[in-house]
Amino acid sequence: xxxxxxxxxxxxxxxxxxxxxxxxxxxxxxxxxxxxxxxxxxxxxxxxxxxxxxxxxxxxxxxxxxxxxxxxxxxxxxxxxxxxxxxxxxxxxxxxxxxxxxxxxxxxxxxxxxxxxxxxxxxxxxxxxxxxxxxxxxxxxxxxxxxxxxxxxxxxxxxxxxx
Amino acid sequence: xxxxxxxxxxxxxxxxxxxxxxxxxxxxxxxxxxxxxxxxxxxxxxxxxxxxxxxxxxxxxxxxxxxxxxxxxxxxxxxxxxxxxxxxxxxxxxxxxxxxxxxxxxxxxxxxxxxxxxxxxxxxxxxxxxxxxxxxxxxxxxxxxxxxxxxxxxxxxxxxxxx
DNA sequence: GTAATTGCAAAAGATTTGCAAGCGA
DNA sequence: TCGCTTGCAAATCTTTTGCAATTAC
Numbered sequence: 250x251x252x253x254x255x256x257x258x259x260x261x262x263x264x265x266x267x268x269x270x271x272x273x274x275x276x277x278x279x280x281x282x283x284x285x286x287x288x289x290x291x292x293x294x295x296x297x298x299x300x301x302x303x304x305x306x307x308x309x310x311x312x313x314x315x316x317x318x319x320x321x322x323x324x325x326x327x328x329x330x331x332x333x334x335x336x337x338x339x340x341x342x343x344x345x346x347x348x349x350x351x352x353x354x355x356x357x358x359x360x361x362x363x364x365x366x367x368x369x370x371x372x373x374x375x376x377x378x379x380x381x382x383x384x385x386x387x388x389x390x391x392x393x394x395x396x397x398x399x400x401x402x403x404x405x406x407x408x409x410x411x412x
Numbered sequence: 413x414x415x416x417x418x419x420x421x422x423x424x425x426x427x428x429x430x431x432x433x434x435x436x437x438x439x440x441x442x443x444x445x446x447x448x449x450x451x452x453x454x455x456x457x458x459x460x461x462x463x464x465x466x467x468x469x470x471x472x473x474x475x476x477x478x479x480x481x482x483x484x485x486x487x488x489x490x491x492x493x494x495x496x497x498x499x500x501x502x503x504x505x506x507x508x509x510x511x512x513x514x515x516x517x518x519x520x521x522x523x524x525x526x527x528x529x530x531x532x533x534x535x536x537x538x539x540x541x542x543x544x545x546x547x548x549x550x551x552x553x554x555x556x557x558x559x560x561x562x563x564x565x566x567x568x569x570x571x572x573x574x575x
Numbered sequence: 576g577t578a579a580t581t582g583c584a585a586a587a588g589a590t591t592t593g594c595a596a597g598c599g600a
Numbered sequence: 601t602c603g604c605t606t607g608c609a610a611a612t613c614t615t616t617t618g619c620a621a622t623t624a625c
Contacts, residue, residue, distance in 0.1 A: 269599050269604060291589080306607040311590060327490040331615080332589065349541045358539070364531055369550070376521070377555030378512045384549045387532065392540030432579060432624050454615080469582040474615065494590080495614065 255282055259322055266320065276302045277313045281323060281337055288357055290332040326384070328357065345384055351391035358391065418445055422485055429483065439465045440476045444486060444500055451520055453495040489547070491520065508547055514554035521554065 259278050260270055268274075280297045281289070289297070295310040314335055317323045323335045324345050336345060339361065347360040369380045390398075422441050423433055431437075443460045444452070452460070458473040477498055480486045486498045487508045499508060502524065510523040532543045553561075 267604095271599070271605065273606075304607075307589095308591075308608080309606055312605080325492065327492065329488065329490065349535065349539060351541075352544065358541075360535075360539075364534075365548075368527055368548075371527075372512065372523075372550055372552075376512060376523075377558065378514075378521075378550065378552055379558060380550045380552040381515065382551040384547065384551075385528075385531075386547045387535055387541065387543045388545040388547075389535075389541055389543040395540070395542060430579095434580065434624070436581075467582075470614095471583080471616075472581055475580085 252279075252282055259317075262320055262322065263316075268316065273298075273302060273305055273309050274313050274316075276305075277310060278317070278322075281317075281335065285337050286359065288326070288328070288334040288336055290334050292332065294335065328386075344382060347385040348387070349391065350386055350388045351394055352388050353390055353394040356391060415442075415445055422480075425483060425485065431479065436461075436465060436468055436472050437476050437479075439468070440473060441480070441485075444480070444498065448500050449522070451489070451491070451497040451499055453497050455495065457498065491549075507545060510548040511550070512554065513549055513551045514557055515551050516553055516557040519554060 256275070256278055260275070263270060263274065276298050277294060280294060280301075284297070287293075291311055291314055292307075294314065295305070295307050298305050298310060314323065314325070318325050318335070321338060323337050325333050326336050326345070327333050328348075328350060338345065344363055344365075347362075347364060349358040349360065351357075365383050365385060369383065372378050372380055419438070419441055423438070426433060426437065439461050440457065443457055443464075447460070450456075454470075454474055454477055457477065458468070458470050461468050461473060477486065477488070481488050481498070484501060486500050488496050489499050489508070490496050491511075491513060501508065507526055507528075510525075510527060512521040512523065514520075528546050528548060532546065535541050535543055
């Protein structure tokens with residue numbers, strides 16, 4: 250889908266709920282769409298928006314992000330560093346992506362498929378709990394960090410870990 | 413398992429890593445064990461510990477919780493309200509419990525089984541990502557809130573939602 | 576005895592709020 | 601025009617840090 254198309258769709262959503270289309274809101278939405286893969290923090294969004302709209306204030310960015318979160322356009326997530334991050338929800342899927350969080354390099358990879366359909370049914374069946382959303386994150390070591398590790402240990406030393 | 417037994421086990425773990433057994437640490441551990449189901453925030457832990465050990469300071473509680481988190485005795489989680497919460501890890505299972513978070517009443521129920529074994533294998537296989545831990549939360553409406561909802565709507569009105 | 580640990584107070588971040596001015600519909 | 605929005609600064613809330621005094625081993 251084209252960027253403009255996505256922007257328009259979100260603008261439509263705002264309008265339909267009676268919210269005004271201000272340049273601050275539009276710029277923030279564009280920044281989020283252009284950094285879809287990045288899990289930006291509020292401050293990062295602020296800095297990026299400020300590049301194009303220098304008068305904007307931090308508080309406005311927080312308010313826009315809050316609004317988009319309420320409208321389910323973004324999802325606020327917390328990976329454990331001090332700050333909340335914002336994940337754009339896919340236009341078609343109502344669910345948050347799954348994440349692979351590398352504890353060595355801090356990189357976050359996304360799994361866009363929904364792997365939880367059958368588990369949601371199980372929750373419904375066993376707990377009588379109606380699922381509206383879910384969150385699945387894996388922590389561990391990504392393939393490129395594993396490669397670096399192997400690289401570092403090469404040389405046939407075949408060493409054992411000692412405490 | 414008895415409480416004292418669990419406390420001893422954790423004390424052993426501290427000692428083996430060269431940490432000292434202070435009354436502040438012991439009291440904090442006891443409080444966490446006695447509120448295993450509660451997902452306490454740092455402040456809540458602080459207040460509970462303060463009841464038995466009034467001289468303790470907030471900073472100490474944060475430091476103890478950090479330490480227990482590092483030793484994998486508790487797991488720091490963030491459900492999206494402003495503050496981090498602490499979940500005791502089961503003595504046998506290395507993984508964090510799954511959670512059913514009710515968006516109506518805010519209650520958090522735990523699933524103690526590990527439902528993710530096969531998905532972890534898939535992550536390993538498809539992404540070359542070695543999983544060390546995971547997190548699975550479902551948001552939705554719990555059975556008792558659904559019941560309250562039904563109760564409220566009874567009387568055969570059979571109404572439709574209007575915006 | 577000595578290094579780890581603590582309590583306090585201050586600092587640091589992240590986020591929210593009050594309010595007068597500005598702007599979109 | 602009118603009420604929603606904004607920018608700023610101050611306030612709030614959570615968490616961290618520096619440091620001298622204390623304590624477990």
